[in-house]
Amino acid sequence: xxxxxxxxxxxxxxxxxxxxxxxxxxxxxxxxxxxxxxxxxxxxxxxxxxxxxxxxxxxxxxxxxxxxxxxxxxxxxxxxxxxxxxxxxxxxxxxxxxxxxxxxxxxxxxxxxxxxxxxxxxxxxxxxxxxxxxxxxxxxxxxxxxxxxxxxxxxxxxxxxxxxxxxxxxxxxxxxxxxxxxxxxxxxxxxxxxxxxxxxxxxxxxxxxxxxxxxxxxxxxxxxxxxxxxxxxxxxxxxxxxxxxxxxxxxxxxxxxxxxxxxxxxxxxxxxxxxxxxxxxxxxxxxxxxxxxxxxxxxxxxxxxxxxxxxxxxxxxxxxxxxxxxxxxxxxxxxxxxxxxxxxxxxxxxxxxxxxxxxxxxxxxxxxxxxxxxxxxxxxx
Numbered sequence: 001x002x003x004x005x006x007x008x009x010x011x012x013x014x015x016x017x018x019x020x021x022x023x024x025x026x027x028x029x030x031x032x033x034x035x036x037x038x039x040x041x042x043x044x045x046x047x048x049x050x051x052x053x054x055x056x057x058x059x060x061x062x063x064x065x066x067x068x069x070x071x072x073x074x075x076x077x078x079x080x081x082x083x084x085x086x087x088x089x090x091x092x093x094x095x096x097x098x099x100x101x102x103x104x105x106x107x108x109x110x111x112x113x114x115x116x117x118x119x120x121x122x123x124x125x126x127x128x129x130x131x132x133x134x135x136x137x138x139x140x141x142x143x144x145x146x147x148x149x150x151x152x153x154x155x156x157x158x159x160x161x162x163x164x165x166x167x168x169x170x171x172x173x174x175x176x177x178x179x180x181x182x183x184x185x186x187x188x189x190x191x192x193x194x195x196x197x198x199x200x201x202x203x204x205x206x207x208x209x210x211x212x213x214x215x216x217x218x219x220x221x222x223x224x225x226x227x228x229x230x231x232x233x234x235x236x237x238x239x240x241x242x243x244x245x246x247x248x249x250x251x252x253x254x255x256x257x258x259x260x261x262x263x264x265x266x267x268x269x270x271x272x273x274x275x276x277x278x279x280x281x282x283x284x285x286x287x288x289x290x291x292x293x294x295x296x297x298x299x300x301x302x303x304x305x306x307x308x309x310x311x312x313x314x315x316x317x318x319x320x321x322x323x324x325x326x327x328x329x330x331x332x333x334x335x336x337x338x339x340x341x342x343x344x345x346x347x348x349x350x351x352x353x354x355x356x357x358x359x360x361x362x363x364x365x366x367x368x369x370x371x372x373x374x375x376x377x378x379x380x381x
Contacts, residue, residue: 001375002034002093004119006086006109007101008078010039010057013067015209016297017126020161020183021101027368029053036093038086040064040078060085068209068246072140075105083109090117097375100155102126104144107151120156120378125165127294127315131172145172152176156378159371161295164315181371182319184364185300189273192306192355193281201237202230202341205283205307207276207298208290210246215289215312215330217252222334223261226341233342238264243279245270280305285325285340285347289333290314304358308350310336324353 005025009018021037028035030053041047041059049057062077064070070078089095090113098121100110107129110121131141131148152158158178160166166178208214223240230238242252242265249267256265271279280286286302287310295316299309309325310333311317317327328336340347 001028001097001372001379002095003028003036003375004086004089004093004095004098004113005035005037005101006082006098006106007037008040008062008064008070008075008082008105009101010037012045013040013042013064014070015068016183016294017101017124019297020124023184023186023364024099024368024371025055026051026053027364028372029055031368031372033372034093036089036095038082038089040070040074042067058085058089079105079109082106083112086113087116090119095119096379097122097156099124099371099375103129103148103151108147111151111154114154120380121154122157122159122375122378123151123155124159125161125169125178125294127165127168127292130165130169149173157374159374162293162316162319164318165294168315179374181367181374182316182362183295183297183300184362184367185297185304185358187304187358187363190277190280190301190304192351196282201239202234202285203283204238204240204337204341205243205279205286205302206240206288207243207279207286207302208288208296210242210244210249210252212248212251213291214248215291216242217248217255218330219287219289219333219337220252220255220261220265221259223259223264226334226337227261227264229338230341233338234344238341240265241268241279241283242266243268243271243276276301277305280307283307285310285337287333287337288312288314289330293317295319300358300362303354303362306351306355308340308347308354310340320357322353322357324350324357 007021011022035055037057041061042064060081062081064074098110098119100106100121100123103123113119160178161183227238286307289312293314293316299320309321313327321327326336
């Protein structure tokens, strides 16, 4: 197949959706398909390059200023600048199918290419492209809703990465069928430590961008109770290690000081991929008290690193966590942490289950094959 991928985010810019786009691009190319990704320019990244697997990356100049997050105006600038480039590519390359990350901002371009060049397209949701997902876009959603419905109606397939994200989409528009293909993880890179060092404390790890929606503000005040119970049960201290940065960091640090738990918390800041791996390998368990997700890549990475998971019942939790951790609402989250911190045997067993679940269901090789099957079915529609 000749596949065109539209995405305003592609590593090193973007978050979980960009990560999925990268690995799917790699899998498609490795399986012998001709792949072109049209994405956004950032900093001094090259305008055009070929990956080692043979995929072609084309970056269009736009106003993107932040590596991790894009404003609506920056997304709109990508859409405008990608429009002409995409037309030129489609006329020259005669693609079979277009995979669109996400309904917004790439969806209008995919719709245009279908109408003008009869190129079928598949939309892969990201979460923020579904009206109601992000408060910062609440007024824009009102304006964009008719266009989003039109994009969904004309798509050959709509894909969500979790049941929760599917239900969020159906709450907005229930007329169109939505398939689920979960995210994968690079389990050749994210692996457990061969031998963990003995520590006097139990490391509870959090990895993500520091925004209000990740829920750490509900956990930090409960650390004294967690520490007291775990110390009583095991004689060991706990340490919450926070890896990541973002606009909510200052508020979290202030909360840490106000609740007098600075001795229990380490703010490590943003780290590169190699550094993050070492944090996973040094941890005893992983927590994500998030209010909303699509399917959290950090949980997949933690699972591939052999960690048990404590997560809120957000989107993606049911697909990821069964016997490899605990799904707990915020009201019971501290109790779940106390139980796991106090039971090393249970943590070990759950960590093994995390590794088994990754191998059975979340390798990018199998995820990529599922995408390719859908893309193939859509050709000629």
